[in-house]
Amino acid sequence: MGKTFRGGVHPFDGKALTADAAVQKLMPTGDAVYPLRQHIGKPALSLVKKGDAVSVGQQIAAAADGLSACICSAVSGTVKAIEPRLCISGSRVMSIVIDNDGQYTPLPTLGQERSFHGMNNGEIRAIARAAGIVGLGGAGFPTDTKLTPAEDNAIEYVLINGAECEPYLTSDYRLMLENTEELLTGIRILLQMFPNAVGVIGIEDNKPEAVKKLTHLTETHPRVRVCPLKTKYPQGGERALIYAVTGRKVHTGVLPYQMGCIVHNVATVIALYRAVCRQTPLISRVITLSGDAFHTVGNFEVPIGTSLAEVADAAGGFKKEPQKLIAGGPMMGTALAALDVPTLKTTSALLAFTDDSAARSAETACIRCGRCVTACPAFLVPQQLVRAVRKGDMDRFQTLGGMECISCGSCSYICPAHIRLTQRFVTAKAVVAADRKREKEGKK
Numbered sequence: 001m002g003k004t005f006r007g008g009v010h011p012f013d014g015k016a017l018t019a020d021a022a023v024q025k026l027m028p029t030g031d032a033v034y035p036l037r038q039h040i041g042k043p044a045l046s047l048v049k050k051g052d053a054v055s056v057g058q059q060i061a062a063a064a065d066g067l068s069a070c071i072c073s074a075v076s077g078t079v080k081a082i083e084p085r086l087c088i089s090g091s092r093v094m095s096i097v098i099d100n101d102g103q104y105t106p107l108p109t110l111g112q113e114r115s116f117h118g119m120n121n122g123e124i125r126a127i128a129r130a131a132g133i134v135g136l137g138g139a140g141f142p143t144d145t146k147l148t149p150a151e152d153n154a155i156e157y158v159l160i161n162g163a164e165c166e167p168y169l170t171s172d173y174r175l176m177l178e179n180t181e182e183l184l185t186g187i188r189i190l191l192q193m194f195p196n197a198v199g200v201i202g203i204e205d206n207k208p209e210a211v212k213k214l215t216h217l218t219e220t221h222p223r224v225r226v227c228p229l230k231t232k233y234p235q236g237g238e239r240a241l242i243y244a245v246t247g248r249k250v251h252t253g254v255l256p257y258q259m260g261c262i263v264h265n266v267a268t269v270i271a272l273y274r275a276v277c278r279q280t281p282l283i284s285r286v287i288t289l290s291g292d293a294f295h296t297v298g299n300f301e302v303p304i305g306t307s308l309a310e311v312a313d314a315a316g317g318f319k320k321e322p323q324k325l326i327a328g329g330p331m332m333g334t335a336l337a338a339l340d341v342p343t344l345k346t347t348s349a350l351l352a353f354t355d356d357s358a359a360r361s362a363e364t365a366c367i368r369c370g371r372c373v374t375a376c377p378a379f380l381v382p383q384q385l386v387r388a389v390r391k392g393d394m395d396r397f398q399t400l401g402g403m404e405c406i407s408c409g410s411c412s413y414i415c416p417a418h419i420r421l422t423q424r425f426v427t428a429k430a431v432v433a434a435d436r437k438r439e440k441e442g443k444k
Contacts, residue, residue, distance in 0.1 A: 002205040004230035005240040007377040009410045011233055011331065013206065014168040017290050021298035023174050026314050029102040032075045032305030033085050033342040034060060035093040039140040041067030046096055052079045057110040057281055060096055063129055069142045069345075070132040073098060074283035074303030076105035088327045088334050088341050095342075098305070109279050116189050116276045121152060124193060124276060131275035132282045132345070137161060137236065137265035138328065140346040143272065146264070147193065149257035155194040156260035157246055160187060160269055162203040162210065163229055163236035166329025169349050171286040172266045174299045176203070176210040179270055180217060184224070186273035191223055194262065199224040200245050206231040233331060234408040238263050240377050252404055282345060289315050293322035293352035302343050308350055309339035324358035326351040331409040361418040372411035372421060378404050382411040382421045389428045394435065397428050405429065 037043040044061035054060060054073045061071035080099040084092035116124070129144035149155055160183075164172040176183060187199045201218070203211050205228045218224040227245050229235050239250045241263060248259045256263055264272075267285060274280040283304055289312070290297045296316035308327065312318070325336040328348050339350075372382035380401050388396035397403075402425060411421040 002228040002230035003244040004232055004235065005243045005377055006379075007375050007410065008232040008234060008240070009375050009413050010231075011167050011413055013231075014290065015170050015173070015206065017168065018170045018288055018297050018299055019173060021170070021174070023171075023178055023286050023299045023301050025301045026303070026306070026311065027102075027104065028303060028306045028310045028314060029100055030307055030310045031080065032073065032077070032098045032100050032303065033307070034071050034073070034096040034098070034305045035085065035087050035342065035344065036061055036071065036095060037093055038071075038087075038344040038346060039069040039134045039142055041069065041142060043094065044068060044071050046082055048079045048082075048096060050079050050081060053077075054079060054098060056104050056106040057283060058107055059130065059132075059281070060098075063132075063142070067142060067145055069134050069140075070130055070281075071096070072132050072281035072283050074305055075100040076103050077101040086341055088336065088344060088347065090334075090337070112279050114277060114279060116192065119276070121147075121193050124189065127275050128272060130281070131271070133268065133271045133275060134282070134345050135265055136267035136271065136285060136345065136348070138332065138346055138348060143264070143268060146262060149262065152194055153196050154260060155197045155257065155262055157242075157262070158187065158190045158194055158197045158199045159241055159245055159261055159263045160199060160201040160266060161236055161238075161241055161263055162201050162207070162266045163241060164207070164266075165204060165231075165233045165236040166331055166333075166348070167233075168290040168351055169288050169329050171288045171299050171348060173207050173210055175266050175270060175286060176207070176214060180213060182270045182273045183266060184217060185277065186269035187224055189272060189276055190262075190264070190269070197223075197262075201226045202229050202235075202241050202245055203227070204229045204231045204235055234377060234406070234410065237377060237406055237408060239406070252401070285343070285345065285347070287311070287343065287347055288349040289351075290349065291322070291352040292356070293318050293320045293354050295319040304343055304345055306343045307339065308336070308341055308343060308347075311343060311350060312339055312352070318352060320354045322352035323355045324351075324353040326353075331413065332407060363419050364417045366417050366419060369416060371414045371416065375410040375414045377408065377410065378406055380405060382425075386419065386421055386424055389424045394428065394432050398432060403429055403432060
């Protein structure tokens, strides 16, 4: 039996719809839109102006000082505007808009091979930063920062997250099957950076082909192994994965590197390989299109910045009118009012459901069954947290550990009263964060 963590739920996974769908490459011709903030940290700083010509792979926005990420163009063409544009979050974000000429003219160095052997850690981090690589599992944390622990020699585990526990998503699964050598070379780069670490690829046991293939290819590597994981949501959560593989608990206020661990998503590791060894920045990503409203479902490599409307059309459009559109997975994704928003670095999927599959039940009173407590992987008590939120008692919310909520949706999913627990906690965390920011600015 695979290793696992405490808590979690078992939603319908829906992966059979696209698990066997090989990745198809899309080459859209519409405008490409690049929000300057599509990562954790400060917004990127534009390096271009209206009228500038750009090439594929060209850096169009530089990382700000500190926690930030660069942005590189996935298309060639002309800068059409720098203006606020609607994003997946529902807010308008300052963005670089490029009139795509459809030619995809690359920089001369794009795709050229080079060896990582002999590179020092500082060089690899600089490459990752210039390439705009962020965590592609959903968080969008700048990779160069994650690759900079307090002490490189203190890292004992480089954990590769191949769990892909969100229902319907199969993009990482396809990458593990189709881009295996790129993944393994990316792991070798990480192990060169952290000489005292072993590499462990965590894969849920509902992906037996990936487990089999990677186990076979790592048999002779003394520092890399595959760890089958029990299929359970949210097994791909950073803390859950660390506990399942190492038995180490990452407590409140502790970062993974302080426990000797660094965690990277499968797609992120492949992006690192391409930046280091192929001089290709993060300009595209594989996303899953699934749901009963689509005419054709599958996995598609999409240039970052492409309108989700164009992605849907290129994949065949809808056979039924969708009543629910989701960017990302159904548990942690974002509901969309429309598709005229760009594909971001962190966009893992586009799901479209009809009335039949997106039915929503009305909330009823809490019956105090305790299922939310059992399901919570963060060891919280959601029924108490929601009482504090309903009363507007943010101090109580924080005392109960509300800021440790990972917004996985397990409590909302399992609740027989259909109470929107996670949604309330997301809002409460945003309120607390805003209050803290105002308080901090007031002390300056």
